[in-house]
Amino acid sequence: MIVHIARHELRSLFLSPLAWVALALVQLLLAYIFLLNIDSFIAGQDELALNPQAPGATLLVVIRMLGNVPTLFMVVIPLLTMRMLCDEKRLHTRVLLLSSPLSMRAIVLGKYLAVMAFFGFSWLMIALMAISLNLGTELDLGQIAAALLAVFLFIMALVAIGLYMSSLTAQSAIAAITTFALVLLLWMVDSGVKPDGGDSLLSHISMSHHYQTLLSGLLALESVAYFLLVAAVFLLLTVRQLHRERVYG
Amino acid sequence: MDKQILVSVDRVGRRYGDLTAVHEVSFYLKRGEVLGFLGANGAGKSTTMNMLCGVLAPTHGTITIVGHDIIKDAIKAKSRLGYLPEQPPLYRDLSVDEYLDYCARLRRVPAVQRYQRIRDIKQRCGLSKVGRRIIGRLSKGYQQRVGIAQAIVHLPDLIVLDEPTVGLDPVQIREIRGLIRELARDHGVILSTHILSEVQAVCDRVQILDHGRIVFADDISSLSAQMSAATLLLSVRKEPNLGALLAIDGVVAVQRVGAMCPRGDCHFQLEIDEKNNPAERVAQYAVENQLGLYELIPQQMDLEQVFIDITTNERALSPEGTRS
Numbered sequence: 001m002i003v004h005i006a007r008h009e010l011r012s013l014f015l016s017p018l019a020w021v022a023l024a025l026v027q028l029l030l031a032y033i034f035l036l037n038i039d040s041f042i043a044g045q046d047e048l049a050l051n052p053q054a055p056g057a058t059l060l061v062v063i064r065m066l067g068n069v070p071t072l073f074m075v076v077i078p079l080l081t082m083r084m085l086c087d088e089k090r091l092h093t094r095v096l097l098l099s100s101p102l103s104m105r106a107i108v109l110g111k112y113l114a115v116m117a118f119f120g121f122s123w124l125m126i127a128l129m130a131i132s133l134n135l136g137t138e139l140d141l142g143q144i145a146a147a148l149l150a151v152f153l154f155i156m157a158l159v160a161i162g163l164y165m166s167s168l169t170a171q172s173a174i175a176a177i178t179t180f181a182l183v184l185l186l187w188m189v190d191s192g193v194k195p196d197g198g199d200s201l202l203s204h205i206s207m208s209h210h211y212q213t214l215l216s217g218l219l220a221l222e223s224v225a226y227f228l229l230v231a232a233v234f235l236l237l238t239v240r241q242l243h244r245e246r247v248y249g
Numbered sequence: 250m251d252k253q254i255l256v257s258v259d260r261v262g263r264r265y266g267d268l269t270a271v272h273e274v275s276f277y278l279k280r281g282e283v284l285g286f287l288g289a290n291g292a293g294k295s296t297t298m299n300m301l302c303g304v305l306a307p308t309h310g311t312i313t314i315v316g317h318d319i320i321k322d323a324i325k326a327k328s329r330l331g332y333l334p335e336q337p338p339l340y341r342d343l344s345v346d347e348y349l350d351y352c353a354r355l356r357r358v359p360a361v362q363r364y365q366r367i368r369d370i371k372q373r374c375g376l377s378k379v380g381r382r383i384i385g386r387l388s389k390g391y392q393q394r395v396g397i398a399q400a401i402v403h404l405p406d407l408i409v410l411d412e413p414t415v416g417l418d419p420v421q422i423r424e425i426r427g428l429i430r431e432l433a434r435d436h437g438v439i440l441s442t443h444i445l446s447e448v449q450a451v452c453d454r455v456q457i458l459d460h461g462r463i464v465f466a467d468d469i470s471s472l473s474a475q476m477s478a479a480t481l482l483l484s485v486r487k488e489p490n491l492g493a494l495l496a497i498d499g500v501v502a503v504q505r506v507g508a509m510c511p512r513g514d515c516h517f518q519l520e521i522d523e524k525n526n527p528a529e530r531v532a533q534y535a536v537e538n539q540l541g542l543y544e545l546i547p548q549q550m551d552l553e554q555v556f557i558d559i560t561t562n563e564r565a566l567s568p569e570g571t572r573s
Contacts, residue, residue, distance in 0.1 A: 004351070092334065094304075095299075096399070098303060100327060246306045
């Protein structure tokens with residue numbers, strides 16, 4: 001059942017020009033950043049060669065590019081998740097799902113899988129771009145793997161939040177803006193708390209903290225768990241919201 | 250063999266905050282029956298239909314579909330029903346074929362039967378020629394048919410149709426009614442409408458819902474009986490003696506219709522005792538007195554009148570606040 005819903009949603013996503021434009025722009029912007037980084041890396045070659053402690057291409061090109069990914073996705077993902085549940089309400093197609101022999105869980109997971117598959121594709125393109133550098137130079141593939149994992153986990157959390165916001169309202173614009181606001185808040189909740197980067201309570205709930213940890217190549221269990229937990233909590237909230245609508249709506 | 254009970258609804262109610270949309274409603278449906286739900290707009294029809302199909306949870310009471318509770322055993326119950334809500338749940342940017350395929354998957358039609366089933370259903374609903382068209386570009390009548398096709402694609406035991414003929418032209422209405430009668434042969438159909446003649450045309454039993462309560466529930470024939478004549482229209486050429494008319498056995502009241510005999514045609518409305526119909530005696534009287542009788546018509550109450558009668562009577566009998 002989940003697969004049927006996911007298949008349908010993925011198809012609907014690709015039917016809308018918005019999805020194609022979003023996918024293309026993400027790719028274009030990241031490719032441009034990637035090129036800029038390579039350019040400045042090559043320009044700084046001589047200086048770097050003098051310093052044995054100097055960072056390599058992995059850090060200066062790939063990781064720097066991946067550091068920009070959240071900013072892009074923070075804007076793009078809400079635009080694609082905003083319709084997932086609230087359009088069903090607005091166009092009255094919700095009734096089709098609710099009167100079919102499906103559990104609420106299947107509905108939410110089906111839609112979640114569809115958006116994940118969509119951005120999984122985008123993630124794959126980013127990964128290929130990063131690894132393509134391996135043709136010219138030696139990369140720290142371990143760190144890159146950890147960083148790509150961070151990107152994927154970030155997408156997982158963000159899509160779940162977007163889905164939940166979409167379940168709360170019938171206005172897609174509201175779903176998009178609240179998703180963006182909430183993710184931005186989670187991202188920068190610890191900014192300026194401890195400029196030395198030390199540990200504080202807020203940094204435990206900060207997305208950027210956990211993202212940076214993984215990006216630095218440290219496969220911290222806490223950070224992986226953080227993103228998975230955020231995704232799980234918001235998916236559960238979405239299921240609950242659908243149940244609530246049936247009882248109170 | 251006694252016909253299987255498909256749906257039983259036991260004291261189901263629904264509140265929206267302080268507003269009680271449906272009070273304790275109970276009814277049942279057997280296979281092969283068409284049950285009509287009549288009610289003014291806002292009487293609670295759509296709320297009842299939504300609860301029946303698991304879209305809304307009832308505040309209290311139980312709904313059982315072919316033995317499965319719609320809340321506790323939702324998946325089994327829902328696989329036995331098909332629902333066309335007031336607003337057809339259509340994905341407007343899909344083609345008819347794609348849409349029905351998705352619906353068939355959602356309703357768990359086995360993969361091997363899917364293709365053939367969709368073809369059959371399209372034929373039944375007159376959609377064979379528009380399979381590849383985008384739903385959003387179809388006319389309202391076709392969209393409504395797609396809505397019905399969606400509800401029957403998995404051959405459910407119970408089909409719930411909420412105002413299926415709204416916005417259709419007379420020819421389409423006749424087609425859809427024919428389809429409903431045909432479906433009722435091996436399924437059970439619950440139909441909600443505010444058009445009384447529709448109930449007369451397709452339903453076996455009728456329930457009238459008013460302010461969230463069932464105020465009338467009976468066979469369609471007894472609804473017709475309620476409509477039978479309670480008045481006679483008498484038209485004569487010469488002015489009769491009103492006192493003498495009133496004196497005829499069975500005449501309860503006499504009322505003049507129109508002015509006093511302009512150009513020699515007088516019309517009277519005679520209220521009569523239904524159990525003691527005086528039509529014959531009135532005719533005899535008119536002939537004996539040479540009144541020039543040229544019309545004596547038993548007046549059928551129209552459905553609208555019956556409907557208003559039933560709902561207003563009921564309101565008078567059960568004043569607000571008799572909440573159980």
